[in-house]
Amino acid sequence: MDEKIKAKIMDDKKMKRTLQRLAIEILERNREADKLALIGIQTRGVHIARRIQVLIKELEGIDIPLGILDITMFRDDLHKHEQQPAVKKTRIDFPIEDRDIVLIDDVVFTGRTIRAAMDSIFELGRPATLQLAAFIDRGHRELPICPDFKGKYLPTSRRERVKVILQEIDGKDEVLIMEPKGF
Amino acid sequence: MKERTFRQDHLLGIEHLSVDDIETILETAEAFIEVSSREVKKVPALKGKTVVNLFFENSTRTRSSFEIAAKRLSADLINFNSSVSSLKKGETLKDTVLTLEAMNPHIIVIRHSASGSPHYLTTFARSSIVNAGDGFHEHPTQALLDALTIQQRLRTLRGLKIAIVGDILHSRVALSNILLHQKLGNEIALIGPPSLVPAEFAKLGATVYYDIRRGVRNADVVMMLRVQAERGARNYFPSIREYRNLFAIDRKIFSLASRRAILMHPGPINRDVEIETSMADSDESVILQQVTNGIAVRMAVLYLLKGEIHETLN
Known part of the structure; x- marks a missing residue:
């Protein structure tokens, strides 16, 4: 589908401030830092999680473990695709048992990705708590899921798409709302 | 990163695969290696799908490898053992496969001593066919x-x-x-x-x-x-x-x-x-x-093949 930019919501400075606030809020909620671990959802959630990990290190001087989660195998729509979606790597090399886990994704939308991530994590063990940090919450939830930490709440219409553009993948930082051409 | 798509209905041989197909299978397999290192070695990716192991030649390792691969993806698996089957009673390969297909499987994994038999199956079957070794041809x-x-x-x-x-x-x-x-x-x-x-x-x-x-x-x-x-x-x-x-x-x-x-x-x-x-x-x-990688590769193949190629069987 052809898309055009409808609005630019954040630039690199705004994104940096928002990430710093998220890092502080995560630390505030989780006083036992040695129990804390971050899990980024492939692929953009992983980069956001890595940045939060670095910010926490800068703020408090502590190393928080970071895991990578691919939720493809737990999707609820695998039978609906023409072609099977690509499976990416999962790497969580610390025990999640009794830890405070913060799941991190770039955009939370219907909530189905988070549902799949939760199922996937519970296959690996029983965390003490499971929290959700979303850089952008764009509404339109189809499941009873609500982020514990939000970078920004962005009301959108369903035909729009939120793009979190990241230095690591795209070479620059910004958040855009896209809409189909011809609207 | 380029998103890859896999467009094969069957896996009959390397002959029919493009370099892109081969790389897609290997990348998918690498992602599946992690599943086998977990304490609970199971993901729901193929829940509700049925895989039939149809082996007309003796095989322990390949058959078990496909079996473990299917089970780690939560597919249901049926082992069809030719030595106790109706083939001994004179049923043709086609009739055997048609009978199996009446039970609506998604993927049939076949090993047969006749080269080309997996290809023959694709001429009438509606499942995805996986060649697990055909005669002196391919594996x-x-x-x-x-x-x-x-x-x-x-x-x-x-x-x-x-x-x-x-x-x-x-x-x-x-x-x-x-x-x-x-x-x-x-x-x-x-x-x-x-x-x-x-x-x-x-x-x-x-x-x-x-x-x-x-x-x-x-x-x-x-x-x-x-x-x-x-x-x-x-x-x-x-x-x-x-x-x-x-x-x-x-x-x-x-x-x-x-x-x-x-x-x-x-x-x-x-x-x-x-x-x-x-x-x-x-x-x-x-x-x-x-041997260990065999499971990840077979998981990738079963995952990438969709099953249900044709809508109905006439």
Whole structure:
């Protein structure tokens, strides 16, 4: 589908401030830092999680473990695709048992990705708590899921798409709302 | 990163795959390796799908490997054992498959002694067909798991010299590997007695050697094939002792290969026939890693093939 930019919501400075606030809020909620671990959802959630990990290190001087989660195998729509979606790597090399886990994704939308991530994590063990940090919450939830930490709440219409553009993948930082051409 | 798409309905052989298809399968397999390292080795990706193992030839490792792969993806699996089946009562292959299809499976994994039988199935079946070895033709999942193992150990699949030693003539493992490495542009050396390595194989882009010392020189991968006594391989050379003296791999011959070379074997191995026992257990031997990778590759194949090719069966 052809898309055009409808609005630019954040630039690199705004994104940096928002990430710093998220890092502080995560630390505030989780006083036992040695129990804390971050899990980024492939692929953009992983980069956001890595940045939060670095910010926490800068703020408090502590190393928080970071895991990578691919939720493809737990999707609820695998039978609906023409072609099977690509499976990416999962790497969580610390025990999640009794830890405070913060799941991190770039955009939370219907909530189905988070549902799949939760199922996937519970296959690996029983965390003490499971929290959700979303850089952008764009509404339109189809499941009873609500982020514990939000970078920004962005009301959108369903035909729009939120793009979190990241230095690591795209070479620059910004958040855009896209809409189909011809609207 | 480029999003790949896999557009094959079946896996009949390496012959039909593009380099992109091969890379998609290997990338998917790498992602599935992690599942087998978990405490709970199961993901719901193929929940509600049915896989039939239809094996007309004896096989323990390939059949179990497909079985474990299907189960780790939460598919339901049925083992159809030809020795106790209706084929013994005179049913044709087509009728057997049509009967199985009436139970609505998604994927049929077939091993058959007749070359081309998986392809024949695709002419009337509506399931995805996976070739688990057909006669002297192809054994694609073996070549793919070999490629995954090579990639893990040598960190590349390009610019390699692959030496394959033994009964090339009767080996579907060899043919699938030749086709795969030919597509990737690797140098292929085929080694064995002239009776088992006909010069015609040069037409596939390989170089034929009758002297193992010349053939394995500077090879990055040395792939040994089993002497298939049950297929009458012994009629092609005077004695096992002579074959061993001329074509078995030992430390001295292996040292002619490249310094980083790995030793492969599709199994089951005949110790001290084609492979000296100390070599089979050496650090360069990746034989057990091949078996482990077999599960990840078969998981990838079962995942990527959708099943339900045609809407209805008339």
